[in-house]
Amino acid sequence: MTMAHHVTDFHGILLFRRDYAERDYLVKFLTQEFGKKMFLVRGAKKRGFKMTADILPFTVGSYMGDIADTGLSYIRTPRETSQFQGIGEDIFKNAYATYIMSLVDVAFPDSQPLPDWYHRVYRALELIDEGQNPAIVTNIMEIQLMPAFGVAPQLQGCAICGRTDLPFDYSESYGGLLCQQHWAADPHRLHLSQRTVYYLRQFSVIDLDKVHQIKVKPSTEHALRQLMDEIYASQIGVHPKSKRFLDQMQSWAPRLQNPPVNDD
Known part of the structure; x- marks a missing residue:
């Protein structure tokens, strides 16, 4: 059975991220549009990964993603992101x-x-x-x-x-x-x-x-x-x-x- 999913923009607060397989992360966002969603970010641990700064702890921003109704979703590209700098440093x-x-x-x-x-x-x-x-x-x-x-x-x-x-x-x-x-x-x-x-x-x-x-x-x-x-x-x-x-x-x-x- 194919899971329903759609590509759309969303706003998210990164709740946590954890290791997944050798090179990937699971990243959980509280999104404004869809509630809490878990995203698989492939290749996130590789050197030179383009989205490294966009999936740091205490990140908030807008993204384009492939949103699944159930199961894992995927981030396609960040739009505009920032970190809560004071929280990250204290x-x-x-x-x-x-x-x-x-x-x-x-x-x-x-x-x-x-x-x-x-x-x-x-x-x-x-x-x-x-x-x-x-x-x-x-x-x-x-x-x-x-x-x-x-x-x-x-x-x-x-x-x-x-x-x-x-x-x-x-x-x-x-x-x-x-x-x-x-x-x-x-x-x-x-x-x-x-x-x-x-x-x-x-x-x-x-x-x-x-x-x-x-x-x-x-x-x-x-x-x-x-x-x-x-x-x-x-x-x-x-x-x-x-x-x-x-x-x-x-x-x-x-x-x-x-x-x-x-x-x-």
Whole structure:
């Protein structure tokens, strides 16, 4: 049976690439037009390969390709491409960006058009590339991706009564926020600070296009990280390798940022 395919232009964000056979790469793009697609790039490891710069990690651009409905597609020629230079040159930015892209890869099936998510991923990478707090950009993406994993917590009002005018806490048992009047309903609620709850609610609906400056206290950033780790571990069950590396890297951060001082 012949697979349906067609030659057309597409816009893509390179999610990852991996070795395939001796001279080839498999390159996965999040495309604006067709969702996630895997491309076989033949001869990509050969010296002098013309498209080398167009399939580097953290590349975004437009291409002409032979798009298969299922299975492998093929890139015919790049049109206009560029790299997120800041991400490519910084191990911390790199780790957060890689984690965001791996979450998106797991969250959606291949070949499902995702024009809205294409734009959100592009904007998230742009913010990280520009030097905005990558941990907070990542939190926003994690929160907004939860419904794609089948977890859609109630984050605007109380999960029991719908009130919006009282202090909140997060309840995994009730699938979202509980107002102060119903805190007793869940003795295992997470005891979040009101500042953390505020950002959780804001991040669930924020438009990344309207984000230009991100300032969050380190204590709140830490609390948000713990909250997202708890939700993803207990309710979503997704553990990309890139997250394990990110966790390791975060443990290095204090040592890298505050190297020991030699008093000799």
